[in-house]
Amino acid sequence: MDWSPLWISLATSVTATAITLIAGLAAAVWRERHSGATLTLVDGIFLLPLVLPPTVVGFFLLLLFGRHGPFGQLLLHFGATIVFSWPATVIAATVVSFPLMYITARAALEQVEPGLLEAARTLGATEWRVFREIALPLAWPGVLAGTILSFARALGEFGATLMIAGDIPGRTETIPIAIYFAVEADDIQRALYWCAVDVIISLALLSALYLWARTQGLASARRPAR
């Protein structure tokens, strides 16, 4: 039994989620501090991967990162090609999961009462400290929800990954791609097997989320009350 699709899927999803967490938060913070009509267009671009068919996203990525694309050319300077390699799976998963992280992080940060941030400023805190010690901890439940949604989306990514990373067993073959090609090759048992693995991972993720939410609730209930 070849376990590689599981490890590739997990490595890709974890890496993509880490990148998307930082990029999504940074974009949300940046967007919160700037407003203007043109930025609505930026919002649209940020959210585009959510509404476009993954194959379209994959095709654009191919244009950007392919041998003749701007990023592809740049990488070629350093003697690297990214298309049809493991990093390509990460790029695809990051791009499709970014909008989920961005919207949830932004909504969570907007929920934080501005007065608290102002109070921190009058107490001598730098902007970085205001973010790290006040805004982020208070927005954390929302940010965490965004992270889990992003992870789930990255784990399930198929279309864009196939376009830009292809199906190279042991290198770019993630679980969803393994399932597709198993069905295509009429290997129903293998397909069923990977489907079961996907269901188990998803259930584990949801249970972890549920348990976490419960401990949060208990922790707050345990805080001394009058």
Add this chain to the structure above:
Amino acid sequence: MALDVQLEKKLPHFELNVAFSATEAPLSILGPSGAGKTMLLRCIAGLERADRGRISLGQRVLFDSERGIRVPARQRRVGMVFQNYALFPHRTVAENIAFGVRELSSEKRAARVSELIEGTHLKELADRYPRALSGGEQQRAALARALAIDPEALLLDEPLSALDTHLRSQVEKQLQELFSSYRRPALLVTHNIEEAYRLGDRLLVLSRGRMAAYGPKEDVFRHPPTREVAQVTGCKNFSRAAMNSDGSVEAFDWRCRLRVDQTMSKPPAYVGIRAHYIDFLESAPANTGGENVFPCWLVRASETPFRITLYLRLHDPNGEEADYDLQAEVFKEKWQRFRDAPYPWHLRLPAESLFLTPE
């Protein structure tokens, strides 16, 4: 140390335009909601940018539009207590108070925090989260947190408005104690006349962004410079007025002639008297007259637990004019003594309590 403020800022409905100086005596800023009081504090704290002007605190210039100086809020060392206290909900009381003193060594920090906790009587509550605190306790925690940075000026935005009546007087007393030991500029914003009077030494009345009055509180209350200030400081009775050649004042709306102690260089436009200065004679005067004594009839009354507000009509019980001429406030014990007396009652407008204002 002095806090010198001179600033202009365009707001949606009017322009904030003030110039004042606060020294060691606490300054109350009184004004109706939406007069620009909170905006003024926010400009001083560095949370909003004024369009023009200059703010300095001691030797430090915090803002100077001409020289392009704008010290960020975190470097101003101006302590601010927000109207809703803005305590960090995810930190305990002690952690809230310690937030502003992170640069101190852990020993010094602990000493400073426990000193403030003791000073604000929060010892038992130090490890609680803000939501487990009552309004008065939250207020004290917010105050301790603002004081932790050893601020060179203190700004309090409606510090008592979120509290129950019985807590108010308690917190008010604590604030008075604080002000007497703080000895640095302290600005207190409120829309409550009595709070402004009790807590401040000086008074600034703000109306639609302008300084309608500014000075020692006794002066502002006794001789309000305008009718508007008189109203903001709680005066209910006004009459259009003019000076007669013999020095008496003709009160048109009250249809009478008055003797007034106050002298004015400008011709008066209004004469006014606060509701609780109106005096009632318990029996009809022997001869008609007596200085500033007039017959009156009760139109209606409105009771509070200890006092009663009487709406009165002067001279004649059923005239064409407004429903009542004067509003008087008296203790109930006093009212008991003349409430059953036959009409007309007689009231006196003491010459020393009447004030005149120009336009």
